[in-house]
Amino acid sequence: MANAECPICSAEVAFEADTEVGEIVECEECGAELEVKSLEPPTLGEAPDEEEDWGE
Amino acid sequence: MSAPATIRASIVGGSGYVGGEALRLLLAHERVDVVQVTSESFRGKLVHQTHPNLRGHTKLKFSGVDDLEAVDVLFLCLPHGEAQGRLAHYAGLADRLVDLSADFRLRSPERYRAAYGHDHACPERLAEAVYGIPELHRDAIRDASLISGAGCLATATILGLYPLAKADVIDRSAIFVDAKVGSSAAGNKPSLATHHAERSGAFRSFAPTGHRHTAEITQELTLGGGEPVVHFSATSVEAVRGILATAQVMVDPSVDEKAIWKIYREHYGDEPFLRIVKDRAGVYRYPEFKLLAGSNHCDVGFERAADTGRLVVMSAIDNLMKGAAGNGVQAMNVAFGFPETTGLGFPGLHPV
Amino acid sequence: MSAPATIRASIVGGSGYVGGEALRLLLAHERVDVVQVTSESFRGKLVHQTHPNLRGHTKLKFSGVDDLEAVDVLFLCLPHGEAQGRLAHYAGLADRLVDLSADFRLRSPERYRAAYGHDHACPERLAEAVYGIPELHRDAIRDASLISGAGCLATATILGLYPLAKADVIDRSAIFVDAKVGSSAAGNKPSLATHHAERSGAFRSFAPTGHRHTAEITQELTLGGGEPVVHFSATSVEAVRGILATAQVMVDPSVDEKAIWKIYREHYGDEPFLRIVKDRAGVYRYPEFKLLAGSNHCDVGFERAADTGRLVVMSAIDNLMKGAAGNGVQAMNVAFGFPETTGLGFPGLHPV
Numbered sequence: 001m002a003n004a005e006c007p008i009c010s011a012e013v014a015f016e017a018d019t020e021v022g023e024i025v026e027c028e029e030c031g032a033e034l035e036v037k038s039l040e041p042p043t044l045g046e047a048p049d050e051e052e053d054w055g056e
Numbered sequence: 057m058s059a060p061a062t063i064r065a066s067i068v069g070g071s072g073y074v075g076g077e078a079l080r081l082l083l084a085h086e087r088v089d090v091v092q093v094t095s096e097s098f099r100g101k102l103v104h105q106t107h108p109n110l111r112g113h114t115k116l117k118f119s120g121v122d123d124l125e126a127v128d129v130l131f132l133c134l135p136h137g138e139a140q141g142r143l144a145h146y147a148g149l150a151d152r153l154v155d156l157s158a159d160f161r162l163r164s165p166e167r168y169r170a171a172y173g174h175d176h177a178c179p180e181r182l183a184e185a186v187y188g189i190p191e192l193h194r195d196a197i198r199d200a201s202l203i204s205g206a207g208c209l210a211t212a213t214i215l216g217l218y219p220l221a222k223a224d225v226i227d228r229s230a231i232f233v234d235a236k237v238g239s240s241a242a243g244n245k246p247s248l249a250t251h252h253a254e255r256s257g258a259f260r261s262f263a264p265t266g267h268r269h270t271a272e273i274t275q276e277l278t279l280g281g282g283e284p285v286v287h288f289s290a291t292s293v294e295a296v297r298g299i300l301a302t303a304q305v306m307v308d309p310s311v312d313e314k315a316i317w318k319i320y321r322e323h324y325g326d327e328p329f330l331r332i333v334k335d336r337a338g339v340y341r342y343p344e345f346k347l348l349a350g351s352n353h354c355d356v357g358f359e360r361a362a363d364t365g366r367l368v369v370m371s372a373i374d375n376l377m378k379g380a381a382g383n384g385v386q387a388m389n390v391a392f393g394f395p396e397t398t399g400l401g402f403p404g405l406h407p408v
Numbered sequence: 409m410s411a412p413a414t415i416r417a418s419i420v421g422g423s424g425y426v427g428g429e430a431l432r433l434l435l436a437h438e439r440v441d442v443v444q445v446t447s448e449s450f451r452g453k454l455v456h457q458t459h460p461n462l463r464g465h466t467k468l469k470f471s472g473v474d475d476l477e478a479v480d481v482l483f484l485c486l487p488h489g490e491a492q493g494r495l496a497h498y499a500g501l502a503d504r505l506v507d508l509s510a511d512f513r514l515r516s517p518e519r520y521r522a523a524y525g526h527d528h529a530c531p532e533r534l535a536e537a538v539y540g541i542p543e544l545h546r547d548a549i550r551d552a553s554l555i556s557g558a559g560c561l562a563t564a565t566i567l568g569l570y571p572l573a574k575a576d577v578i579d580r581s582a583i584f585v586d587a588k589v590g591s592s593a594a595g596n597k598p599s600l601a602t603h604h605a606e607r608s609g610a611f612r613s614f615a616p617t618g619h620r621h622t623a624e625i626t627q628e629l630t631l632g633g634g635e636p637v638v639h640f641s642a643t644s645v646e647a648v649r650g651i652l653a654t655a656q657v658m659v660d661p662s663v664d665e666k667a668i669w670k671i672y673r674e675h676y677g678d679e680p681f682l683r684i685v686k687d688r689a690g691v692y693r694y695p696e697f698k699l700l701a702g703s704n705h706c707d708v709g710f711e712r713a714a715d716t717g718r719l720v721v722m723s724a725i726d727n728l729m730k731g732a733a734g735n736g737v738q739a740m741n742v743a744f745g746f747p748e749t750t751g752l753g754f755p756g757l758h759p760v
Contacts, residue, residue, distance in 0.1 A: 009317040009334075028454055028467075030317070031335040073759055080755060108692040109699050109758040112683045240759045296759050331464045340460040347461050350702065350757045376759075402754065403432060405702045406461040407425055407592045407648050407728075 004042035008032040015042050059393030063128035064091045068121060068146065071095035073240050074156050075133035076107040077381035082131075083114055085385065085399035087392070091127050092119040106244075124149055129388055132157060133381075140177040143202075152391055153202050154384045160185035160204035161272050171271040188387040190396065191215060191327055191354075192276060197390045205387075208379025209235045209290060210272035212301040215330065215354045216371030219323035220305065220316075221277045221284065226367070227306040228284040233273075234302045235288070238295035238345070241375040256294070263290040297376055298345030303369040313360050316367070320356065328397045329378065329386070333357040343372035350374060351404035352382035374404075411745030415480035416443050420473060420498065423447035425592050426508050427485035428459040429733035434483075435466055437737065437751035439744070443479050444471040458596075476501055481740055484509060485733075492529040495554075504743050505554050506736045512537035512556035513624050523623040540739040542748065543567060543679055543706075544628060549742045557739075560731025561587045561642060562624035564653040567682065567706045568723030571675035572657065572668075573629045573636065578719070579658040580636040585625075586654045587640070590647035590697070593727040608646070615642040649728055650697030655721040665712050668719070672708065680749045681730065681738065685709040695724035702726060703756035704734035726756075 003012045011029040015036070019025065023036045024047050033047040065082050069075050070093030082088045093103055095118040103118060104111040124130075130150040132139045139146070140159040147153060162168045165179035176182060186193055186200035189211060197203055206214070213233050220226045239255060248254060270288040277284045307316070317332075324330035334357040335341045343355035356371045373379050378386075382400060389396045417434050421427050422445030434440045445455055447470040455470060456463040476482075482502040484491045491498070492511040499505060514520045517531035528534060538545055538552035541563060549555055558566070565585050572578045591607060600606060622640045629636045659668070669684075676682040686709040687693040695707035709722045725731050734752060741748045 008313070010314045011317070011321070026337075026453065029321075029332065031337040031341075031457075033336070076758065080757075084753060084755075105690050107758055108690060109703070109756040109760075111685070112680075112705075113755045244759070297757070328464075333463070338457050338460060349760060350754075351461070353464075401436060402702075403436075403465045404461040405432075405649070406428060406459055407596070408461075408701060 002039070002042040004044045006030065006032060006034060007044055007046055013044060015039070059087075060128070062087050062089055063392055064089050065129045065131065065388070066090070066092040066094070066124060066127045066150075067131045067133060068094050068124070069132065069134040069138070070103065070118065071098050071106045072133055073244050073376055074380045075131075076110075077376045078131050078133060078156070078384060079103060079107060080110060081381060081385045081399055083110070087394050087398055090114075090116065091125060092123070094119050094121045094124065096120060126150065128152065129154060129391070131384060136172070137177070140181075143178055143181060147201070151201060152388070154188065154205065154388055155185075155202065156205035156380055156384050158207060158268065160202060161187060161206060161210075162275060167271050167275065171268045187272075187276060189214070189383060190386050190390050191324075191330060192218065194390055197387050200391065203384075203387050203391065205380055205384050207269035207272050208241055208299055208373070208375035209237060209267065209288075209301065210269035210276070211379050211383065212299045212354065212371045212373045213269070213273050213288070213303060214276045215373075216301055216303055216356050216369045217277055217305065219319045220307070220367070220369070221279050221281070222323065223319045224281060225307055225311045225315075225319065228282050230287065230306070231277075231284050232287045232304045233289065235290045236293045236300045236302075237290060238298040238375060239292065240296050241299070241379070242292070258292060258294065260292045261289070262292050265289065295345065297349045297374045298372070299375045299379060300343065300345050300370065300372045303371075305367050305369065307360070307365050307367045309365045316358060316360065320358075324356065329353050329400070331355045334359070342370045345372040345374065346408055347406055348372055348374045348377070348404050349408060350377065350402050352377050352386060352400040352402075353404065354378045411439075412480070414439050414441055415744055416441050417481045417483065417740070418442070418444040418446070418476060418479045418502075419483045419485060420446050420476070421484065421486040421490070422455065422470060423450045423458045424485055425596050425728055426732045427483070428462075429728045430483050430485060430508070430736060431455060431459060432462060433733060433737045433751055435462070439746050439750055442468065443477060444475070446471050446473045446476065448472060478502065480504065481506060481743070483736060488524070489529075492533075495530055495533060499553070503553060504740070506540065506557065506740055507537075507554065508557035508732055508736050510559060510620065512554060513539060513558060513562075514627060515539075519623050519627065523620045539624075539628060541566070541735060542738050542742050543676070543682060544570065546742055549739050552743065555736075555739050555743065557732055557736050559621035559624050560593055560651055560725070560727035561589060561619065561640075561653065562621035562628070563731050563735065564651045564706065564723045564725045565621070565625050565640070565655060566628045567725075568653055568655055568708050568721040569629055569657065571671045572659070572719075572721070573631050573633070574675065575671045576633060577659055577663045577667075577671065580634050582639065582658070583629075583636050584639045584656045585641065587642045588645045588650075588652045588654075589642060590650040590727060591644060592648050593651070593731070594644070610644060610646065612644045613641070614644050617641065647697065649701045649726045650724070651727045651731060652695065652697050652722065652724045655723075657719050657721065659712070659717050659719045661717045668710060668712065672710075676708065681705050681752070683707045686711070694722050697724040697726065698760055699758055700724055700726045700729070700756045701760060702729060702754050704729050704738060704752040704754075705756065706730045
């Protein structure tokens, strides 16, 4: 299972065996939605998430 | 020297909120036998008289301080001034003392007189006492005979800023802190100010300046560098337990968000009680003390104002747990070589 | 048949408040391995997304209900109607089911239709389901494959009155109950009514009459005698967790205070979670739910109006604990032969 670095908080994000390019994964530490840019080397980019209304 | 199977512990001054919390934790601690809990005013009474949550959990009654037997560790939960007054007596009863008052927090007698307005009763013991936050002084606690608890507001503030100060990325000339704190931090002595009709719903600026915990924060964030200038202000809020310290510091523009994450992960990644809470999803995206009631967690989060280099650091604790009794038990675990989370695994409640 | 060392448990519908509380308890339960927690809407997400108190305590992620593996016990924490709809499917995955919805609480299909306004999906299973309050049905729970949790308001009311009904000392023709309940009992679905600005400080008579839990109270207090007439009224109050049920019944004048103490001690003296709270000292002289948050206690107290023979019975619980998840875990302990307090020792906090 390869690891990529979260572009937001630099935490290690594990790629599952069946992870595919374009898939959206979530960083476990900062909760950012990330898009799998490539598998070799494992790289992630920030996914264009819709700005969720947090309600404050 | 391997850890003992179980140890004997007693609590001196067990009728207050901190003593009661220490009793709750120690009664459930699998490596501890609670021998005595003292209270002069409630001597002979069942402990659940003052700690109703313990009804049915123990038949223990309050003892008098003069009936204290020798034990392995003595938790001193006395009003300020009493521990320093009779330290030799207590030290004669146990090899390890965990003092949860403010008597032995400061290393320098001068700083103590400035903060507390009178000379310390045994200044020669100040240097030997260890400031008992394991995340800061774990090794020193292991061998210490006098472990001092820390001020609750100081604990939250220090743990929020410590990694940044250690990495020396913040401007030490001006650290602004606004701490929000619940009513239990003031203890169980009633007054008109704590009378429900006066206190309920209050957001009371009880110490805009001159709060005593500032001295501890300054002491612990010096870290071999220049002494930081801490501008501290405290507000009591509509809660019983809980502290949220909101610090504002200026950070070198070269230190971006990723670098800050790295600094916090480097210092707190392996700490069982410290959680970095800066989340893009969910309701609780930054630290919030209401989730921490009864838990020993200190949650730390931050947000960087890119334009000005301002960093807002938020840290939350339960003032009776990581801010007092929970931290005391954690330090005891370190001192006796028990796994550090023993008896401190309660995660907190949600919703609450 | 001695109790297994550990068992495998999963939670179906784990993103709600009851599912989250069951997860908190089962993760810390020394005899349980949590295998899966399902949530269709949060599938693949870390559980702390919806249960922030569990951050750092588990790396578990929500599964889909279709990925469920066979386990020893399945906790069903689904919205009403879903368990009865797919019971056979769930029963195929585990020998023991603990259903914390309202689907299998009532023994009679007629009473179910009257209380819930529609026919039950599998009325033939109603008779086999056990009303899962161990203090009432401990033996039946031991062998039951379908254990139903009880309504939280019903639990508090029943446990307050059960000993008196069993001893047949109360007038069953008119039992008046006024229950105060916190907001978490309504679940985590937001609406204008639960919007903070509308809900904060509310004392809202949301069910002056016609509350569904009345049917359970009537069912469980019949006890082989005439069916009691229960006049139930519920008010939501300024709290997140907690129920205080205040019942008023008429008692035969020959039954004095001492006799009532005896009746309660006879039924609850050996019950680990039931405490009789009628105290002449201290602040908390009668049951109070704020002390019980996170604990599995049900505190019961009473006061007798000597002149009229009126007895006021007060019973308090945490609606998410003894009123739901805590009781579910207690019933699981009974079913698998674990000591009944395993994983349920938290005494509650004070002050809180």
